[in-house]
Amino acid sequence: MEVVLRIACVYVLLTLAFRVLGKRELSQLSPFELVMLLLVAEVVSPALTAGDESLTGALFGAATLLVLTFAHSVLTYRFKTFRKVAEAPPALLVYNGRLVEENLHLDRVRPDEVFAEMHKSGIERLEQVKWGFLEADGKMAFVRADEEETQRAEQTTLA
Secondary structure, eight states: OHHHHHHHHHHHHHHHHHHHHOSHHHHSOOHHHHHHHHHHHHHHHHHHHTTOOSHHHHHHHHHHHHHHHHHHHHHHHHOHHHHHHHSOOOEEEEETTEEOHHHHHHTTOOHHHHHHHHHHTTOOOGGGEEEEEEOTTSOEEEEEHHHHHHHHHHHHHHO
């Protein structure tokens, strides 16, 4: 039972730590961040099992992680309050062709990163973006301003 409690404590601590780190850190790992993540696992590993290297200990450990992951999924689905604590909401980075500086600073996103993601989405200029979001998973999503105008024109033509 001690293994289950140890794993549950470390799971909660790491979940909260990654929540505090922010969305951006989880979307794209640099080599440094990957090494840090591997080292965290290596440092935490002995504390999880307290030296229990038996098959039973490993099975209980794996089962505990699976149950915690499932419970996290159910709780975030069913309870809005838990979801607010466990998952970061999307952040508005671009609004009507302008960068939202405050949100860029809060999520530690550089303007050049926004422009790079815009270009990957086929958007050339900032003025073409109606909304730009940093999603909870760390990826950026954009809504083009000109698509809405095109849709309105099509709806008028069809009516």
